[in-house]
Amino acid sequence: MKLRSIRSQLLIWLISSVLITTLVVGFLTARLTWSGFNNVRDMGLEQIAQTVVRHDEAAPAQPPAPLPSTALADDDLDQFVSQIWDHSGQLVYSSLADVGPPLQRPGHNIVTWEGESWRVYTQAHDRRIVQVAVTTKIRRQHFYSLTPWLLIPLVLLVLVLAVLTSTGVDRVLLPLEQLRSDIARSDPEGLQPIDTSGLPAEVAPLADTLNQLLARIEHMLNHQRRFLADAAHELNTPLAVVKLQAQLVRRSRPGEWEGALDQLDAGIERASRLAFQLLQLARLEPEAQTAQQQTLRLDDLLREAVAGFSARAEQQGCDLGLVSAEPVSLVGDPHALRTLVDNLIGNALTHNPGPVRIDVGLHVDGGAAVLEISDNGTGIAPEDRARVLERFVRLSPGDGKGSGLGLSIVGEIAALHGGRVELADTPGGGLTVRVHLPLFTSRTEPLSP
Structure with a gap:
C-alpha cells in the first residue's frame, strides 16, 4: 500500500x-x-x-x-x-x-x-x-x-x-520530523522516553502515547529478563539433581535399581512441574495475556477442579470436598481462573504431610465473589504470608516440595482480574486462602482489603 x-x-x-x-x-x-x-x-x-x-x-x-x-x-x-x-x-x-x-x-x-x-x-x-x-x-x-x-x-x-504555504507547512511539520528523528535515535536497550518539551499541542499527545508504549515495553522487557534469570537459576537445581540421580542409577547394583529409579522419577517430576509453572507464570504477564475474557460460572469451574483432584486426594488419604458453592457469574479468563484454583488445591495437597481436610467454598460478599480454600494442616506463620506470594519463595527449601511459584501465580491471576489474595488462619489450625474477585469485571484496579 x-x-x-x-x-x-x-x-x-x-x-x-x-x-x-x-x-x-x-x-x-x-x-x-x-x-x-x-x-x-x-x-x-x-x-x-x-x-x-x-x-x-x-x-x-x-x-x-x-x-x-x-x-x-x-x-x-x-x-x-x-x-x-x-x-x-x-x-x-x-x-x-x-x-x-x-x-x-x-x-x-x-x-x-x-x-x-x-x-x-x-x-x-x-x-x-x-x-x-x-x-x-x-x-x-x-x-x-x-x-x-x-x-x-x-x-x-x-x-x-x-511559497508561503509550502514554507509554513514545512515549519508546522518540523516537530513531526524531530519526533521521527528522536525515535530513530532511541536505544533499544534503554528505551528512553521522548522529550515532549516544545512540541505543539496536536503532537504532544502522540509523543505521550509513544512514551506510554515505551514504558510498557520496558516493563515487559524487565519482566522477561527477570523471568529468564530466575528460570535459569531455579531450573539449575532440579536438573542437577536429576543428573546426579541418573549417575547413581548407573552405579547401583541390579537389586538397587528400583529405589534409584523412583528417586530419578521424582526428580524428573519436580523438574517437569517447575517448567510447567514457569510456563504458566510467563503466560500471565500482563503484556502476554491475550486470552479473551468471557462471562463464566465460577461455581461450575470449582466443581470441575475438585473432581479433577479427587483421585489424588483419595490416594493421599485427604478429605477434599466442595462445602458450599453459590451460583456466581463473573467476567474473566476461564483458563487462568482454573489455573488459580488448581494451584490452590495442589498446594494444599503438596505442602501438608499426612491426611488433611481441605474444604473448598464460594460465596458472594458485596460486589465480589470470595473463593475460599481452607485446610487443617501446618499453616503459614503470619510473618511469612506476604513473602509466599512472591516468586520462588520456599519456606522449606530443603524438603524438595514445590517451586515457590504456586501462590505467586495465584496472586498474579487475581490481580489480572482486579482481585486480591488474603491468607488467614483456619479455626483449629491450618491455612485459609481467600481470593476476592469482582463480579462482571476484568483487568481493573485490585480490590481494597
Whole structure:
C-alpha cells in the first residue's frame, strides 16, 4: 500500500483552496471592474451629450463643437456618433455620413444597428434631442487591454501564497520530523522516553502515547529478563539433581535399581512441574495475556477442579470436598481462573504431610465473589504470608516440595482480574486462602482489603 504524505496532502488542499479562492475573487473583481468601467464610460457619454446640448442651445444653426478630449479616447472616434433630432423625430445632424442608430428614449440604452451593438445615451432639451452612441465592441477592447493589470497581481498573489504555504507547512511539520528523528535515535536497550518539551499541542499527545508504549515495553522487557534469570537459576537445581540421580542409577547394583529409579522419577517430576509453572507464570504477564475474557460460572469451574483432584486426594488419604458453592457469574479468563484454583488445591495437597481436610467454598460478599480454600494442616506463620506470594519463595527449601511459584501465580491471576489474595488462619489450625474477585469485571484496579 502506497503511503500518503501529510505534507503533500496539506499542500494540495491549501494551494487548491488558494487557487479556488483566487479564481472566485478574480471573477468577482472582473465583474465589478467591468461594471465600474461601464459606469465611467457612460459618464463620458453623458459629458459628450451635455457638451452638444450646450452648443446647440447657444448656436442651433452651427454644427456641434469638437468633443472634449477627456470624454472619449481618440481610438473611439471612428466608432462614435453624435446626433441631433427635433422633437418630431426628424434627424437634424449626424457626425457620421450615415444616419447612425435610430432615436431612443431618454437615458442609457443598448441598441443593435447594422449588425453591431451600440451603447446609446439620449438627452432632450427644450428645442431638440441630442443622442450620442459608441459601439460596445470598442468598450470591450479597452476593457480587455486592462486585463493584464488585473491578472498580474492575482498571479503574483498565488505564487507568493504558494511559497508561503509550502514554507509554513514545512515549519508546522518540523516537530513531526524531530519526533521521527528522536525515535530513530532511541536505544533499544534503554528505551528512553521522548522529550515532549516544545512540541505543539496536536503532537504532544502522540509523543505521550509513544512514551506510554515505551514504558510498557520496558516493563515487559524487565519482566522477561527477570523471568529468564530466575528460570535459569531455579531450573539449575532440579536438573542437577536429576543428573546426579541418573549417575547413581548407573552405579547401583541390579537389586538397587528400583529405589534409584523412583528417586530419578521424582526428580524428573519436580523438574517437569517447575517448567510447567514457569510456563504458566510467563503466560500471565500482563503484556502476554491475550486470552479473551468471557462471562463464566465460577461455581461450575470449582466443581470441575475438585473432581479433577479427587483421585489424588483419595490416594493421599485427604478429605477434599466442595462445602458450599453459590451460583456466581463473573467476567474473566476461564483458563487462568482454573489455573488459580488448581494451584490452590495442589498446594494444599503438596505442602501438608499426612491426611488433611481441605474444604473448598464460594460465596458472594458485596460486589465480589470470595473463593475460599481452607485446610487443617501446618499453616503459614503470619510473618511469612506476604513473602509466599512472591516468586520462588520456599519456606522449606530443603524438603524438595514445590517451586515457590504456586501462590505467586495465584496472586498474579487475581490481580489480572482486579482481585486480591488474603491468607488467614483456619479455626483449629491450618491455612485459609481467600481470593476476592469482582463480579462482571476484568483487568481493573485490585480490590481494597
